[in-house]
Amino acid sequence: MVKQQDAVFRQAYPAPPYWVARFDVANPPAPGAFVLADLGGPLRQALFPATIDADGFTVMLPPHHPATRLLPGATVNVLGPLGQGFRIDGVTRLLLVAEIASLPPLLPLLEAAPAVALVIEAPTRAQLPPPDRFPPAVELTLVTRDGSAGHLGPLESQDPAPANLERVMPRLVELIAWAECACFACPNDRYPALAAIVRAARVQPAPDFAQALVQVPMPCGVGACEVCRTQTRATAQTQGGEKHACIDGPVFDMLLL
Numbered sequence: 001m002v003k004q005q006d007a008v009f010r011q012a013y014p015a016p017p018y019w020v021a022r023f024d025v026a027n028p029p030a031p032g033a034f035v036l037a038d039l040g041g042p043l044r045q046a047l048f049p050a051t052i053d054a055d056g057f058t059v060m061l062p063p064h065h066p067a068t069r070l071l072p073g074a075t076v077n078v079l080g081p082l083g084q085g086f087r088i089d090g091v092t093r094l095l096l097v098a099e100i101a102s103l104p105p106l107l108p109l110l111e112a113a114p115a116v117a118l119v120i121e122a123p124t125r126a127q128l129p130p131p132d133r134f135p136p137a138v139e140l141t142l143v144t145r146d147g148s149a150g151h152l153g154p155l156e157s158q159d160p161a162p163a164n165l166e167r168v169m170p171r172l173v174e175l176i177a178w179a180e181c182a183c184f185a186c187p188n189d190r191y192p193a194l195a196a197i198v199r200a201a202r203v204q205p206a207p208d209f210a211q212a213l214v215q216v217p218m219p220c221g222v223g224a225c226e227v228c229r230t231q232t233r234a235t236a237q238t239q240g241g242e243k244h245a246c247i248d249g250p251v252f253d254m255l256l257l
């Protein structure tokens with residue numbers, strides 16, 4: 001049975017390009033899992049943790065999200081934890097890859113393995129977070145689609161780079177070859193191309209070597225409304241077909257999407 005809990009909103013503050021909101025709750029969600037919060041609108045809102053501790057969690061949200069307008073001390077009814085998060089037990093070399101708007105659910109993994117590499121892609125330099133916001137031990141690769149900072153994106157491009165710019169693809173392939181597990185948070189339509197890069201970079205990657213957070217609306221969170229249906233592929237080991245992101249995901253083996 002899915003649990004409801006009362007979370008207590010503590011504070012919200014800007015951390016461009018996001019806002020950070022802090023909730024105290026008895027059972028916070030694991031990385032990649034979520035709660036559905038009643039924030040006063042017609043539908044509950046999915047909240048994915050960006051940091052997790054014994055007393056609760058923080059979320060990183062777009063400016064103007066309804067959670068940023070709560071009053072400190074407000075009680076918020078939440079459903080969950082819900083869903084299947086990232087599966088990284090025992091991983092020692094972890095690669096995280098995100099488009100900037102999708103990055104927050106990967107943030108609890110920054111210190112989840114002895115060695116972590118993080119690749120962040122943004123449209124342009126101004127939308128990249130400052131590097132000092134990440135733990136110093138994290139190996140950071142910044143990517144911009146316009147080449148204004150870091151490597152030139154997009155992640156999937158193999159086109160030759162203009163003079164003085166370095167395409168990110170060789171670096172990404174190198175990191176995929178280095179990693180024991182790679183977790184991706186990007187728009188869903190980018191996953192097939194990213195999966196092709198993984199298949200090219202590794203010989204027979206193990207199940208769950210590449211995991212992807214699927215982003216779909218999840219209004220009920222319990223497999224009842226069918227809104228979050230996600231198509232997966234069959235393999236010799238797994239039965240494919242339609243899955244529910246809210247209960248079978250939202251983290252899936254990217255090579256099965």
Ligand code: FES
Binds near residue numbers: 220221224225227
């Ligand atoms: S959110 Fe309703 S079935 Fe998944």
